[in-house]
Amino acid sequence: MIEPRPFQICSRCILDTKDYPEIIFDEQGVCNICHTFDDLKRRTVFSGEEGKLKLELLQAELQNSRKNNIYDCVLAVSGGADSLYLAHLCKAWGLNPIVLHIDNGWNSELSVKNIENVIRHLGFDLYTYVIDWQELRDLQLAYFKAGVVDLDIPSENALMAAFYLTAKKFKVKHILTGHNTMTEGWLPPNFVSQYKLDTRNLRAIQKQFGTIKLKKYPSIGFVRHFYNSRIKGIKFINPLNLIDYRKEEAKKLLEKDYGWRDYGSKHFENIFTRFYQGYILPVKFGVDKRKSHYSTLICSGQMKREEALELVKHPPYHDQQLMEEDQRFLLKKLGMSEDDFAVFMKQPIRSHDDFPSYLHLYRSLRPVIKLVRKFVPSGSQKDKSNK
Ligand SMILES: [Zn+2]
Numbered sequence: 001m002i003e004p005r006p007f008q009i010c011s012r013c014i015l016d017t018k019d020y021p022e023i024i025f026d027e028q029g030v031c032n033i034c035h036t037f038d039d040l041k042r043r044t045v046f047s048g049e050e051g052k053l054k055l056e057l058l059q060a061e062l063q064n065s066r067k068n069n070i071y072d073c074v075l076a077v078s079g080g081a082d083s084l085y086l087a088h089l090c091k092a093w094g095l096n097p098i099v100l101h102i103d104n105g106w107n108s109e110l111s112v113k114n115i116e117n118v119i120r121h122l123g124f125d126l127y128t129y130v131i132d133w134q135e136l137r138d139l140q141l142a143y144f145k146a147g148v149v150d151l152d153i154p155s156e157n158a159l160m161a162a163f164y165l166t167a168k169k170f171k172v173k174h175i176l177t178g179h180n181t182m183t184e185g186w187l188p189p190n191f192v193s194q195y196k197l198d199t200r201n202l203r204a205i206q207k208q209f210g211t212i213k214l215k216k217y218p219s220i221g222f223v224r225h226f227y228n229s230r231i232k233g234i235k236f237i238n239p240l241n242l243i244d245y246r247k248e249e250a251k252k253l254l255e256k257d258y259g260w261r262d263y264g265s266k267h268f269e270n271i272f273t274r275f276y277q278g279y280i281l282p283v284k285f286g287v288d289k290r291k292s293h294y295s296t297l298i299c300s301g302q303m304k305r306e307e308a309l310e311l312v313k314h315p316p317y318h319d320q321q322l323m324e325e326d327q328r329f330l331l332k333k334l335g336m337s338e339d340d341f342a343v344f345m346k347q348p349i350r351s352h353d354d355f356p357s358y359l360h361l362y363r364s365l366r367p368v369i370k371l372v373r374k375f376v377p378s379g380s381q382k383d384k385s386n387k
Pocket of ligand 1: 010011012013014015033034295
């Protein structure tokens with residue numbers, strides 16, 4: 001029998017052996033995720049003169065790419081501070097993005113209002129991509145019934161597909177996002193789903209548990225992602241990595257200049273994500289995403305370790321009434337009864353691997369794929385960090 005690992009917590013961040021069993025510590029007790037963060041920071045974050053130079057090159061590249069087009073890039077906004085602050089910067093940099101907002105049916109009223117306020121004020125064109133709600137709903141319910149952990153895949157895959165479809169529609173090659181290493185960093189592998197682009201897995205789950213055929217749902221798999229990024233040269237760019245980005249200062253500016261309002265914790269501009277991360281993930285799957293998020297903030301010097309340790313002692317929902325409201329909203333919108341939800345919370349957890357998957361194939365073909373990647377240079381600057 002394998003001896004259980006003695007409990008140990010990182011001396012720098014707040015990740016531990018309980019949350020992340022594969023965690024490794026160095027002689028100072030600092031974990032491998034902290035080292036991965038430092039490495040990612042070295043590769044993706046540029047401040048001072050170096051950042052300024054890279055930013056100038058980026059601005060020139062975007063303006064050159066405009067040619068006969070009125071837009072030079074797609075700017076994806078969620079309603080949160082990062083992407084809307086980036087919209088503010090785009091104006092200052094003389095760019096003219098087509099601003100993309102994706103309506104997946106779950107955005108809070110506040111996030112939509114935030115987007116409208118900021119974008120109208122800046123005078124940019126706003127394009128809303130609406131994902132067919134009936135199909136998304138059926139797919140989300142299929143993921144609930146399957147008992148797999150990543151219930152956000154139906155939305156996230158469609159989001160990625162919509163990014164590329166919008167870039168093609170407006171004939172631009174650059175997609176700007178508010179993603180940034182300093183606040184989003186790097187998640188431990190067990191917090192990250194490897195199945196975001198696994199359309200074989202998605203179709204298998206839909207086939208077994210869905211009730212309708214997906215006709216309008218925009219999905220994207222590994223091959224089309226590869227084609228768009230490497231062959232068509234559509235790039236994801238994260239400009240907040242090129243400035244000394246401070247989220248709290250960005251929030252203050254947005255509040256003061258645009259009447260933007262805070263929605264609380266990360267990704268809580270979306271009610272599904274709020275309830276999923278705040279209740280379903282910790283209660284059913286034992287995953288507290290705040291731990292990796294706060295750890296990133298500690299590593300980037302934006303949060304004190306003691307503060308993070310104190311915060312995670314309390315459940316993610318500090319407002320019981322809000323939690324109940326969100327649950328009622330989610331069940332009503334999905335058309336799920338309270339009894340069905342109670343069954344879901346108790347049913348056994350299943351791995352995404354229990355269903356057919358491209359990853360099975362990918363694992364066996366990994367050496368060949370590595371070779372192809374070597375000879376087809378990347379068109380994407382997007383690092384592999386996760387939301
Ligand atoms: Zn650590």
